[in-house]
Amino acid sequence: MIRDALLIAGKDLRLELRSRVALNQVLPFALLVLVLFAFALDPDKSVLTQATPGLYWIAVLFSALLALQRSFAIEATDGNRDALRLSGLDPAGIFLGKVMAVSAQLLVLEALLGVGVAVLYTSRIEGWILLAVTSVVATASIAAAGTLYGVLAAGLRVRETLLPLLLLPVLAPVLIGSTRAFEAALNGSPSEGWPWVGLMSIFASLYVVAGIFGFGPLLEES
C-alpha cells in the first residue's frame, strides 16, 4: 500500500511540476482572494486583523477545491481511470498517494499565503509551532476528505459544481478548528489552540480511515 501511495504521489507531483497548474493558477487565485478581502475590509483595520485567521483558511479552502478538482481531472481524460483500475494498484494506496500529493501542494501554498497575509494584513506572527502543526493537521483533513469526495464526484457530469457542495459542509469543523488555533497562536496564547488541534486530528484520522476503506468501492462506481 505504501509503495503504491508513493508511486501515485510521485506521479501526481511530477504532473504538477510539468503543468504548473498550482503555481500558475491556484496560487494567484488564493492571493487574489486575500487581496480582495484586504480591499473589502481595509477601512476598518482592526476588523481585518481580527478576521485574519478565518480569511486565511477560507482562501486555503477555496484553493484546495481547485487543487482537488485538478487531482481528479488528470484521471478523467483518455481512459486513465480504467488504466488505474487495471493497474493492480491497491485502491487504498491510490487514495493515500493522492492525499500526499494534494497535501504537499497545499502546504507550499499555505506557506506562500502566510507571507501574503503577513504583508497585506500586517499581522504579527507568533506561536510558530502551533501554526505549523495546525497547518499540517488541517491540510491532511482537507486533502483526505477532498480526495474521498473527489472520487465520488469524479464520475458525474456535474462534478465541478458538486464537489464544493459536498465538501465544504464536511470541512466546516476543520475550518473552525484551524481558525481558532491560528487565533490562539496569533494572540500569543498557544495553549488555547492545542485542544482545537486535537479535535482536528480526530477528524483527520476519521477522513483517512474512511478513505482507505471507501476509496476502492467509490472508484469502481465512478
Next chain:
Amino acid sequence: MEQTRPALSPVPVVHLRGAVALLGRFPALAGVDLDIEARRIVLLRGANGAGKTTLLRTLAGLVPVAGGEAVVLGVDLVADPRAVRHRVGLLGHATGLYDELTVGDNVRFWARAAGADPADVERALTRLGLDGRLRTVAVGRLSAGQRRRTSLACLIARRPELWLLDEPHAGLDQEGRDLVDTLVREAVAAGATVVLSSHELDRSLQLADSVITVAGGVVRPDPSPAPGANDGDAR
C-alpha cells in the same frame, strides 16, 4: 523477447457461460458462451455496437458480470473481477496516458504499477521504437500513432497473460501495423493469449487462429474459419 509469464494451465483462459453484462439497464452482453484456450489468437468481429468492446472490457474485469458464469485466467469474475485485472492488458480506444508526462515517464509509471522491472521498461521502449528522442517528449505533443505506440509499450512492459486489443491497428502506419502483428505473435509464442477486435479483416484474419462473431450482445462461431486457424479453440 520474453513478454509474458507462461500460461501452463490446461483449463481455458476464458470460460463464459450465459454471461450477461449490463450497461445501465441495457444488456450489452445478453448470454455469451465462449471458451478460449491458452496461446490462441481470437478475432472478434461484428458491426459497431455489437458488443465487442463490452466483451473485451468484461474479460478485463472492468464491466461487472450480472449473470451467468465468467472465469478468466482461473478467476471468477462474478465473485471478484478485480483479481484478474493486473494479469490482463487492455488496449482500448483511449490511450490511458498522461499528456504532461513524457513517453518514458508514462511507460515507467504503468510498468512500476504492475510490478515490472526497469529492464522491462527499457525493452518495451526499444521494441516500440521509443527509446530515442521520443522518450523525453511529452505525450500531449505526440501524433495519434506515436501515442498508440506508447500505449503498446505500456502494455508489453506489464507482460500480461491475456492481451485484449480493441482495434489495435487503428491510427498506426504500415510499419506500426506490422509491428503490432509481430508483437502479438511473439506474445503468443511466449505463452500469452490474445483476443482482438478489428474492422481490418484482411490483416486480422491472417493473424487470428479463430474468428467469432459478436452480434446483438451474443457470440456465435464464425462459419468461415480464419486462414491461420488450426483446430478452433474458440467455441
